[in-house]
Amino acid sequence: MPVLELKVNGNDCQVLVEHTTSLLEVLREKLMVLSPKMGCNTGDCGACSVILDGMLVHSCITPAMVASGKEVITLEGISASGELHPLQKAFQDNHATQCGFCTPGMIMAAKALLDENPKPTEPQIKEALSGNLCRCTGYKKIVESVMAASADNPASGS
Amino acid sequence: MTNSDFFAARDIHEACTRLSQSGKEAHILAGGTDLMVAINRRRLFPHKLIYIGQSGMDGIEVKDGHLVIGAAATHTAVIQSKAVKDHAGLLVDACCSIGSKAIRNIGTIGGNICNASPAADAATALLALGAEVKLVSAHGERAIALKDFFTGPGETVLQPDELLKEIILPLTKGDSRWGWLKVGQRKADVIGIATAAVSLRLEHGTCRDVRIALGAVAPTPLLAAKASAMLEGRTADESLISEVAQAAADETSPIDDTRGSAWYRKQICGVLVKRILTAATK
Numbered sequence: 001m002p003v004l005e006l007k008v009n010g011n012d013c014q015v016l017v018e019h020t021t022s023l024l025e026v027l028r029e030k031l032m033v034l035s036p037k038m039g040c041n042t043g044d045c046g047a048c049s050v051i052l053d054g055m056l057v058h059s060c061i062t063p064a065m066v067a068s069g070k071e072v073i074t075l076e077g078i079s080a081s082g083e084l085h086p087l088q089k090a091f092q093d094n095h096a097t098q099c100g101f102c103t104p105g106m107i108m109a110a111k112a113l114l115d116e117n118p119k120p121t122e123p124q125i126k127e128a129l130s131g132n133l134c135r136c137t138g139y140k141k142i143v144e145s146v147m148a149a150s151a152d153n154p155a156s157g158s
Numbered sequence: 159m160t161n162s163d164f165f166a167a168r169d170i171h172e173a174c175t176r177l178s179q180s181g182k183e184a185h186i187l188a189g190g191t192d193l194m195v196a197i198n199r200r201r202l203f204p205h206k207l208i209y210i211g212q213s214g215m216d217g218i219e220v221k222d223g224h225l226v227i228g229a230a231a232t233h234t235a236v237i238q239s240k241a242v243k244d245h246a247g248l249l250v251d252a253c254c255s256i257g258s259k260a261i262r263n264i265g266t267i268g269g270n271i272c273n274a275s276p277a278a279d280a281a282t283a284l285l286a287l288g289a290e291v292k293l294v295s296a297h298g299e300r301a302i303a304l305k306d307f308f309t310g311p312g313e314t315v316l317q318p319d320e321l322l323k324e325i326i327l328p329l330t331k332g333d334s335r336w337g338w339l340k341v342g343q344r345k346a347d348v349i350g351i352a353t354a355a356v357s358l359r360l361e362h363g364t365c366r367d368v369r370i371a372l373g374a375v376a377p378t379p380l381l382a383a384k385a386s387a388m389l390e391g392r393t394a395d396e397s398l399i400s401e402v403a404q405a406a407a408d409e410t411s412p413i414d415d416t417r418g419s420a421w422y423r424k425q426i427c428g429v430l431v432k433r434i435l436t437a438a439t440k
Contacts, residue, residue, distance in 0.1 A: 002164045019163035019207050020197045041198045043191055043261055044347045055234075055263040061194035062264060063187060065164050066211060112259070130346035131258020 006067045008033060009077025017064045024048045024059035026067075027074065035075035035104035039133070046132030049105035049112075050074050056112035058131075075104040078111060087111055090149035091142070098136035105132050110146045119150055163206055167213040170294060170323060176208050178296040178319045184208050186321050188230050191257065191265035192273040215323065216266075218242060225327040229268025233257075233280070236267055245329050248336035248357055252283030255338070255353075258346040268322045271307070274314050274378065277350045281308075282373035283338060285381045286355035287327050294323040301326065308378035333360040337434030340373075341426055343417070350374045351418035354406075354430035356438060358389070365389045365439065370402070370431055375410035375423045382406040385431070394439035403432035 004015045008031055015030045024041075027033040027050070036059050039047035043061040050059045051073040059072075079085040084092065087107050097103045106129060113120055113128035120128065125146045126139075134142065167173035177184055185204040187193055188211055196202035215230040218239045225245045227236065233253040236242050243250055256262055256270065256279045270280040271291065281304070289304040293316060304325075307314050316322070336357045342348030353373035359366040368389045370382040385406035392398060407428035412420040 020194075020204065022194060022198065042195045043257065046258065046260065046347075049260055052264075056260045057264050058191075058258075058260045060198065061191050061261075063190040063194055063207070063209075065166070065207075065209065066187075066190060066264070068166070109260070128259060130344075131260050 002065055004064050004068055006069065007071040009072070009074060010080070015064075019063075019065060021064045022060050023050070023052070023057075023062040023064045023067050023072070026064040027059060027072070033074050033076055037101055037104060039101065044133070045102070045105075046109060046129075047102050047105040049108040049132065051108055051112055054115070056109055073108075075107055078107070085111070086152050087114070087146070087149045090145040090152070094141050094145040094148060096138060096141040096145040098134075098138045102132060102134045102136075106134070106142055110149070113146070114150055120146070122147065125150075164209065165206070166209040166211075169213050170210075170215055173208055173210050173213055173215075173321060174294055174296045174319075177321060180206050180208070182318045186210060186272070188266040188269045189232065189264040191261050192269055192275075210321070211266075215268075220245070220329065223329060225329060227267055227325045227327070229271075229322040229324055230266050231268075232264060232266055233262035233270075234259075236280075237262065246283075246287055246327055248287055248338055248355055249280065249283050249327075251336070251338035252279045252353075252355060255279050255340045255350075261347070267325065271304070271325070272314060272316065272322050274308055274310075274312050275349070276311055276376060276378055277353065277374035278379055279340065279350065279353060279373065282353050282371045282379040283355040284325060284327070285371035285379050286336070286357040286369045288357070288367070288369055290326040292323045292326060293317075293320045295320045299323070305381045310377050331359065332366075334358075335360055335438040337438045339430040339434055341430065349417060352412075352423045352427040352430065354427055354434055356431065356434045358438065360439065363393050365392060365394055370406050372406065372410060372427050372431075374417075375412040375427050377411070380410065382409045382431075384409055389435070394435060396436075399432055399435045399439070402435060403428045406431045 037047035039045035043058040048060040053070045184206040187207045187209045215228040217228045340353040355371045358368040368386045372380045412423035
C-alpha cells in the first residue's frame with residue numbers, strides 16, 4: 001500500500017492509501033477533514049472542491065496519490081486566525097446557505113476565482129461556480145455573496 | 159516511488175519501461191478525471207497505475223513547423239498557452255467547454271483522447287485541426303493521424319505497451335477560420351449531446367483545408383470527410399452550406415441514450431455545422 005505524504009491546511013500528513021483511493025476519501029475518512037462533501041463522487045456536483053497547490057480540483061475524482069508532496073487547502077484552512085474568511089462572512093450575511101451541503105465547495109470555487117481575479121464580474125462568478133451544484137436553488141444569493149466578498153477584498157483595491 | 163501498485167514515472171522512458179513490464183495489468187494515470195469516475199462507479203479495478211502527471215510530458219511548443227502538445231498537458235494549460243491560441247484557437251474553444259474549471263485544472267488533453275469517448279470535446283476539435291498523435295513504447299515510436307486512432311467507444315489502436323506521448327498539429331497559415339459548438343443540458347460538467355468543430359482557410363473567398371468534425375454522433379469522434387470535401391475549393395454560399403450541413407448529418411450514426419435521441423442528434427449536428435460555416439465563411 002503506497003504511503004501518501006501531503007500538506008493539508010498547513011499540517012504535514014502521512015497516510016497509507018490504496019492506489020485508487022480518492023483525495024476526498026483521504027480527507028474525510030483518514031484525516032477527518034469533513035468540509036469537502038461526497039455528493040456525486042463523479043466530478044459533476046463540486047461539493048468536494050478543494051484547492052490543490054493553488055488550483056481548484058474535485059477531490060472525489062482526484063487520485064490521492066496525485067496530491068503527493070502537494071498542499072491541499074479546504075474550507076477549514078482558509079481562515080488561519082479563526083475569524084471568518086470574507087467569503088464565509090459574505091455567505092453568512094447574504095443568507096447564501098440553505099441546507100449547506102454545497103457551501104464548502106461553493107466557497108472553495110469562489111476562493112479559487114478571487115485568488116486569480118480579485119474583482120470578477122457577475123458572468124465571471126457564474127462561470128467560475130458553474131461546476132458547483134446547489135439543489136436548494138440558491139444560486140442568486142451565492143453569486144451576490146461572492147460579489148460582496150470581492151467588493152470587500154483588500155486585493156481588489158476598492 | 160517504487161511501490162508496485164502506484165508508480166510515478168519521472169520521465170517518459172520510465173513510464174514506457176514500466177508499462178512494458180506490466181502490460182494489461184497497468185493503467186496510465188494522468189489527471190484521473192475519467193479513470194477515477196470509472197473506479198468510483200466500480201466499473202474498473204486497475205491493478206496497477208502508472209502516473210505520468212510528473213513525467214515532463216506536459217510541454218506545449220512550436221517545433222519544426224508544428225505545434226506539439228504533450229499528452230499530459232492539462233486543459234487549463236492548453237487554454238492559457240499562447241502557442242495554442244495563435245495556432246489552434248479551435249482547440250482553446252473546445253477545451254473551455256470541457257467539464258468545469260476544477261476538471262480542466264487537472265484533466266489532460268491526452269486523457270481526453272485516450273479515454274476515447276465518442277463525445278470527447280478536445281478530440282473532436284483536434285480531428286478538425288488535422289492532428290497527428292505520436293505513440294511511444296519501450297520499443298520505439300510511431301505517428302498516426304488522429305482519425306485513425308479511434309476504433310470504437312473507449313477503444314483505440316493503442317497497444318498494451320504503448321502510450322500517447324504528444325499531439326502534433328500543423329501551424330495555421332493565411333486566413334484561418336474555425337468554429338466550435340456544443341449542445342448539452344448544462345453549460346458546465348456536461349457530456350455533449352452533439353458537438354461540431356470546423357476548421358478551414360479562406361483563400362480569396364475559396365474554402366481550403368476544410369475539416370468538419372462531429373462529436374457524440376458516431377461510435378468515435380467523427381471526421382465528416384464527404385461533407386468536408388464538398389466545400390473544399392469552393393466558395394461558400396447559403397445553399398452550399400445547407401448541402402454541406404446535410405451531408406455532415408448524413409455521415410453520422412448516432413444512438414439513442416439518456417442524453418438525447420438519435421433523431422435529435424442527427425438534426426442538431428446539421429444545424430451546428432450550418433451555424434458554424436455561416437459565421438466562419440463571412
